[in-house]
Amino acid sequence: MIRKHALLGTAVFASLVGACATATAADKVTIMVGGYEKQIYLPAKLAEGLGYFKAEGLDVELLNETSGVDAENELLAGAVQAVVGFYDHCVDLQAKGKTVESVVQFADAPGEVEMVSTKHPEIKSMADVKGKSLGVTGLGSSTNFLTQYLAVKAGVGLSDFTTLPVGAGTTFIAAMQQDKIQAGMTTEPTISRLIKTGDAKILVDLRTMAKTKQALGGTYPAASLYMQTEWVNSHKEITQKLANAFVKTLRFISTHSAAEIAEKMPKDFYAGDKEAYIQALTGSKGMFTADGVMPAGGPETVLTVLAAHSKNVKGKTIDLSKTYTTEFVSKVK
Numbered sequence: 001m002i003r004k005h006a007l008l009g010t011a012v013f014a015s016l017v018g019a020c021a022t023a024t025a026a027d028k029v030t031i032m033v034g035g036y037e038k039q040i041y042l043p044a045k046l047a048e049g050l051g052y053f054k055a056e057g058l059d060v061e062l063l064n065e066t067s068g069v070d071a072e073n074e075l076l077a078g079a080v081q082a083v084v085g086f087y088d089h090c091v092d093l094q095a096k097g098k099t100v101e102s103v104v105q106f107a108d109a110p111g112e113v114e115m116v117s118t119k120h121p122e123i124k125s126m127a128d129v130k131g132k133s134l135g136v137t138g139l140g141s142s143t144n145f146l147t148q149y150l151a152v153k154a155g156v157g158l159s160d161f162t163t164l165p166v167g168a169g170t171t172f173i174a175a176m177q178q179d180k181i182q183a184g185m186t187t188e189p190t191i192s193r194l195i196k197t198g199d200a201k202i203l204v205d206l207r208t209m210a211k212t213k214q215a216l217g218g219t220y221p222a223a224s225l226y227m228q229t230e231w232v233n234s235h236k237e238i239t240q241k242l243a244n245a246f247v248k249t250l251r252f253i254s255t256h257s258a259a260e261i262a263e264k265m266p267k268d269f270y271a272g273d274k275e276a277y278i279q280a281l282t283g284s285k286g287m288f289t290a291d292g293v294m295p296a297g298g299p300e301t302v303l304t305v306l307a308a309h310s311k312n313v314k315g316k317t318i319d320l321s322k323t324y325t326t327e328f329v330s331k332v333k
Contacts, residue, residue: 026054026057026058026059027057027058027059027237027238027241028058028059028061029058029059029060029061029081029082029238029242030060030061030063030079030080030081030082031044031060031061031062031063031080031081031082031083031084031225032063032064032065032071032074032075032079032080032082032083032084032085033045033062033063033064033065033071033083033084033085034065034070034071034083034084034085034086034137034141035064035065035137035168035169035187036062036064036084037064037169037189037266037268037269037271038168038187038188038190039111039187039188039189039280039281039284039285040106040107040110040111040112040187040188040222040223040287041084041085041106041223042253042261042265042281042288043084043106043223043246043249043250043253043288044062044084045062045265045266045269046249046252046253046261046264046265047060047245047246047248047249048060048062049264049265049266050248050249050252050264052244052245052246052248052249053245055245056241056242056244056245057241058238058241058242058245060242063080070138071083071084071085072085072089072093072140075100075226075227075228076093076098076228081227081231081235082103082225082226082227082242083225083226083227084106084223084224084225085142085223085224085226086110086142086222086223086224087102087105087221087222087223087224087226087294087298087299087302087323087324088142088145088222088302088305088306089142089226090102090224090226090323090324091299091302091303091306091313091318091320091323092145092306092310092312092313094318094319094322094323095306095310095312095313095316095318096312098228099228099229099230099322100226100227100228100229100323101226101227101229101232101322101323101324101325102221102224102225102226102294102323102324102325103224103225103226103227103232103239103242103243103324103325103328103329104224104225104242104243104246104247104250104292104328104329105221105224105289105292105293105294105295105298105324105329106222106223106224106225106246106250106288106289106292107221107222107223107224107287107288107289108209108219108220108221108222108287108289108295108298109206109207109208109209109211109212109219109220109222109287110142110146110206110207110212110220110222110287111187111188111206111207111222111223111284111287112142112143112146112185112186112187112206112207112222113185113186113187113191113202113203113204113205113206113207114126114134114147114150114183114184114185114202114203114204114206115176115183115184115185115186115191115194115200115201115202115203116182116183116200116201116202116203117176117179117181117182117183117199117200118198118199118200118201119179119182120132120182120183123182123183123203125154125203126150126151126153126154126156126203126204127154127155127156129151129154129156129160129161129182129183130156130160130161131160131161132161132162132181132182132183133161133162133163133164133180133181133182134147134151134161134162134163134164134181134182134183134184134185135163135164135165135166135172135175135176135180135181135183135184135185135186136163136164136165136166136184136185137165137166137167137168137172137185137186138165138167139163139165141165142222143184143185143186144163145305145306145310146185146206146216146305147163147184147185148163148309148310149216149305149306149308149309150204150215152308152309153308158309164180164181164184166180166181166184168186168187168190169190169271172184172186172190173190173193173194173199176194176199176200177199183203188207188277188280188281188284189269189270189271189273189276189277189280191280192273192276192277192279192280193271193273193276196273196276206220207283207284207287208284208286208287209286209287216301216305217301217304218297218298218300218301218304219295219296219297219298219301220298220301220302220305221294221295221298221299221301221302222287223288224324225242225243225246227239229322232325239328240328240331242328243292243328243329243331243332244332244333246292247291247292247329247332248332250288250289250290250291250292251290251291253285253288253290254288254290257282258278258279258281258282258285259278261281261285262274262277262278262281291329292329292332293326293329293330294324294326299320299323299324300320303318303320
């Protein structure tokens with residue numbers, strides 16, 4: 001009889017342990033997104049909307065920051081564990097002695113466009129931006145890197161034009177309407193909004209791999225999930241869960257229409273025009289990878305672009321193998 005009660009007690013104890021394990025709090029992760037309403041960073045909110053974070057046992061908080069360089073600073077300060085931003089920050093930061101790596105590569109093209117104000121028909125190419133003010137999301141941002149590269153490649157010196165931080169969306173549009181900037185680099189859905197109102201037209205298109213190769217000379221891996229290497233190495237289980245959620249999101253993007261994807265996004269992301277949002281996504285969703293893997297040759301193109309004008313990178317020895325990893329995306333079932 002005593003033995004029977006002892007066995008029963010053991011069973012109850014085991015049951016309680018199991019219940020406690022089930023009730024264990026999800027792993028908390030804070031991710032800073034360089035403007036989560038931008039279509040280039042769509043996987044962040046989409047993963048949340050599809051419930052993929054929760055399915056992995058993650059409690060993910062997405063914070064919004066309009067400029068990638070500010071998101072980068074939050075990561076280095078330890079305020080967030082990860083950033084959804086451009087891969088080129090990983091290269092730039094290594095030149096500054098910081099070890100940061102892309103864990104999931106979202107896109108193999110920037111998804112950016114250099115827009116030119118229709119008030120300035122004299123600007124027919126990047127060779128015509130001398131003396132002009134060009135809008136970027138922030139100084140030190142990826143839009144700034146790319147704008148400077150395109151201008152220098154066209155024969156315009158860095159001292160011959162000004163880059164002005166104007167953010168994205170409404171603030172970018174206002175800067176162009178008020179002629180504070182004569183051209184500028186932005187993303188969807190801002191691109192479509194400017195074209196629809198007739199305020200601007202496309203000068204350089206980086207929304208597809210083909211057009212990106214034409215403008216930059218190769219594949220340019222852009223949107224990614226990047227993290228400090230030290231944190232990744234000490235939190236491999238959580239990092240794997242993040243990779244699982246994001247790779248599944250990328251698979252969803254590759255196997256669903258823009259309209260189906262739009263239905264999973266917050267309604268305010270449409271900027272008042274759902275059809276325009278869907279149309280823009282239809283034209284640009286091909287920039288997303290289907291597996292989160294870094295495209296071959298991509299890091300080399302990024303290094304070439306940055307080394308051409310960046311004082312941080314120029315002349316520095318960069319170990320590209322330390323700027324990204326495929327360890328986690330390769331394990332996603």
